[in-house]
Amino acid sequence: MEDLVAHLPRLRRYARALTGDRHLADDLVQDTLERALARSSLWQRGSRLDSWLLTIMHNLFVNQVRAHARHATEALDELPAEPAQRAMxxxxxxxxxxxxxxxxxxxxxxxxxxxxxxxxxxxxxxxxxxxxxxxxxxxxxxxxxxxxxxxxxxxxxxxxxxxxxx
Amino acid sequence: MNRPLDADLHAWADGRLDAARAAEIDAWLAGHPEEEARLLDWKRQKELLHAAFDPVLEEPVPARLVDAARRPPRVWRLAAAFGWLAIGVVVGYLLRGVKPGDATAPALARNAAIAHVVYTPEVRHPVEVGADQEAHLVQWLSKRLGTPLKTPHFAAQGFDLVGGRLLPGERGPVAQFMYQDRGGRRLTLYVKTDSDNRDTAFRYAQEGKIGVFYWLDGRLGYALSGEMPRAELLAIAESAYRQLNP
Known part of the structure; x- marks a missing residue:
């Protein structure tokens, strides 16, 4: 498999916009990379690696959102305060x-x-x-x-x- | 001209129409100012999104992500992929010569020896946290094992700390510290929590070519593994014991 590092900036940008949070976004990117490497045999050579990574990321994120919604009531107290946006x-x-x-x-x-x-x-x-x-x-x-x-x-x-x- | 398809309006806002089709849409929009305002808003949204998030492209990528992108599958993941067969074959080979009677060697010694033969051959990723972050390593493993840990040092015996990692044990997390001498020989100190709360003297087990000194010390069970003469390993085990019980 080609180097995943080259795709990191764009994956991070997309994840940042998708999650709205710097740390959640980077965690999502990391989960995506780990899953991609664990399942690299499923990647079809010749297909676009970045598209495949985005598919993995999307599925992970949707599952997270669903799990979060399911536990939202009891987990409300534990939610981290929304980090302030960089206001530069x-x-x-x-x-x-x-x-x-x-x-x-x-x-x-x-x-x-x-x-x-x-x-x-x-x-x-x-x-x-x-x-x-x-x-x-x-x-x-x-x-x-x-x-x-x-x-x-x-x-x-x-x-x-x-x-x-x- | 009839109202264009939504797909064409999106493509117009996204700048994806050929010139001829774009000109047709332009002409239609000229007569429909509300639609034009809407599409211009769409274009503006796109500009806003780029302005807000393109700076992320210029940020340095956190090291943990570069590591994650480059990391070959971890040994354990590989084992899962091949089934436990692969580990079984490797461990079986490395522990060859162990007689059936030896299988009664306590779980502590045996598990320590298995962890030793799995991780010491690792060239690129022998440990999860390196010795350069020793304070963090000790803090992290102490937290995971739920008891304060210490890393003994064996510089006097010629072995330096390489780092450590967290392992799954039978009853919870286990810590493994790894040491290496100038000749590339490696030692591991396997530390698990033990509910039995008793102390024992040193005991020795030979698992194939791997010698293991192990002992219980209150809440913790220790096993020092290495492929070296028993007397040399004992000297290091004694040093470990003294440092852990000052």
């Missing part, structure tokens, strides 16, 4: 809003939005990574973008909120 830039407030808005999206919509926009994946590749039909990618992308508009107040005056049909 002048648009820090905007970044924080963006982070909060992203986290308000359902995981499946967030993943599609981030793969298409931040990671610049084609719609077809996004479908392959998430193992869903391209049509589902498009509908999730529509919902994610509209929801994000509402959350960021960007489109409030432009159009009434669309009723999203599942």
């Amino acid at each position: 830039q002048t648009d820090a407030l905007e970044v924080r809003d963006l982070n909060g808005a992203l986290l308000a999206l359902p995981v499946e919509q967030r993943a599609v939005l981030l793969l298409v926009t931040l990671d610049e994946r084609s719609y077809e590749e996004t479908a392959r990574i998430l193992d869903i039909p391209v049509g589902t990618v498009m509908s999730r992308l529509s919902r994610a973008r509209e929801r994000l508009r509402q959350l960021l107040d960007g489109g409030v005056q432009a159009a009434p909120a669309l009723k999203v049909v599942k």
Whole structure:
């Protein structure tokens, strides 16, 4: 298998946006690497390694979110306080809003939005990574973008909120 | 022109349309300012996401992730992949010559010898935490075993600490410290918690080519393993005992 190190910066960027937290993101990347190495025989030579890593990461993250939701009630006390976002830039407030808005999206919509926009994946590749039909990618992308508009107040005056049909 | 498909609108916002199709959409948007505002918001979202998260690309990647990306499967994982057969064959080979009667050697000595032959041949990853982080190593293993541990030193006998690792034991976590001399010979000190709470004198077991001195000391059971003459190993075991019971 080719060197995984070259893929780390992009994996970290995606994980940071997906989890909204530096430490959770790096833990997720580490879990992804460990699983990938443990299952390297399942990687099909010739297929894109980075896509395969993203698939592993997505499945791990979805399972974590599900497990977390299941235990949310009893674990509430143990949750670490939300680490403060790095507020270094002048648009820090905007970044924080963006982070909060992203986290308000359902995981499946967030993943599609981030793969298409931040990671610049084609719609077809996004479908392959998430193992869903391209049509589902498009509908999730529509919902994610509209929801994000509402959350960021960007489109409030432009159009009434669309009723999203599942 | 009819309303374009959503897929085309997304592709327009993502800059993925060919020039001709993009121009058609532009023309349609000119007559639909609300749609245009919506699509411009989509483009703006993408710019915001890049502005917020692209700096991560420039951050130094934490060492633990580089390690995780480069780490070959751990010995134990490999064992799981091959089934325990592989370990069985290796251990069986290294412990060859052990007579059936020797199988009654206590679990402490036997498990220590097995851990010794599994980890001492490791070239790149003999330990999980190296001697350069000895304080962290001791703190970590003490925490996992639930009792304060100490690392004896055998510089006088020519062996330096390489580091240590955590192992699964029959009744919980076990610590293994590894030492090496200039000739590349390795010793391991295997430390487990013991509920029996009693002290014993040194006992010796020979597991194939591996000699093991083991003893119980209150809550802890120790086993020092090495492939060397019994007298030499005993001297080191005595040194360990003195350092652990000052």
